[in-house]
Amino acid sequence: MPARQRLVDRSAVPPLAALGCAILFIALTGLAAERLGIPVADLTRDPASTMGVHPFIGIVSTIGILLWTATASICLFSAARARRGGSDEDVRFLLCTGALTATLLVDDLFMLHEWAFPLHIGVLEEIVYGTYVLIFLLYYLRFRGPLADHGLPLLLLACACFAASILCDQLVPNEGLQYLVEDGFKLTGITAWFLFHTRACSRILDTAARANRSTSSTAPSRGRVQPGPGSPATGPAASAPRPGACADPGDRAR
Known part of the structure; x- marks a missing residue:
């Protein structure tokens, strides 16, 4: 568990910022309508509806x-x-x-x-x-x-x-x-x-x-340990018996 948890996920910041800008724009629109003496509907409605003209204008x-x-x-x-x-x-x-x-x-x-x-x-x-x-x-x-x-x-x-x-x-x-x-x-x-x-x-x-x-295909896999010069070998070659040695102590008894 991380020592310090984030209060807000970073991926949520852009949507929250966009919503905040939209709310701020609506508030500024209402303030401008009041200060300039313009009906709010003239700033919020579609121009064709406001002017009473055809929608294809x-x-x-x-x-x-x-x-x-x-x-x-x-x-x-x-x-x-x-x-x-x-x-x-x-x-x-x-x-x-x-x-x-x-x-x-x-x-x-x-x-x-x-x-x-x-x-x-x-x-x-x-x-x-x-x-x-x-x-x-x-x-x-x-x-x-x-x-x-x-x-x-x-x-x-x-x-x-x-x-x-x-x-x-x-x-x-x-x-x-x-x-x-x-x-x-x-x-x-x-x-x-x-x-x-x-x-x-x-x-x-x-x-x-x-x-x-291309970068992901050529990058080495994480967590894989490459055997060094002095490291014991692993895999099928390591499990094969050496010449002159018995693979199992029971073979000597037989």
Whole structure:
């Protein structure tokens, strides 16, 4: 029995922390509604129910948000799993990809580049776009090795679609079919981004699993004592009688 027992199992800490964050977020939501004079229902209910519009309103944007969320979650989870058997470079690649995707998710979900930054912070939308281009360039230069290993066509397609969506937003008049083209390019880019990185995560986890199996198969068994030079031999060879010696004292009597 261990001398000192743990009060809380380590495996229970992440679920408890997640539940605590959820409760804290609910409490902060109620406090913000009271301080800002906003009805609580406006912050808790579905937007379609609050605005009294059709549930399919914004469906293309909603699907894009789901794909951003899935990509970020898969990359961060794979980074945690790849720490056992995977290379440090692969872990850093997945962590940075998850963080970058989560940033794009928050921007898209809360309209940061087209509403929060220009109207409330004073940063022009063009500056935000330029910052994202610089971030993508640095991301590619830092991880060009892993990116090339997992196939660049899907990633290039994603970047091309993102660029086409930005050009449509900046150059084409905002009317009619323009929204379908702009948001269509954007959703196609997010889908390609999702497919590229989920495939990369699958390959990295397979490599880490093979490395773990190889390590476990070559590691010596614990608790097995290897006989030394002066140790008595064991096994069938040790039980065989030596030449000129009787195996049993009863054989001499006979």
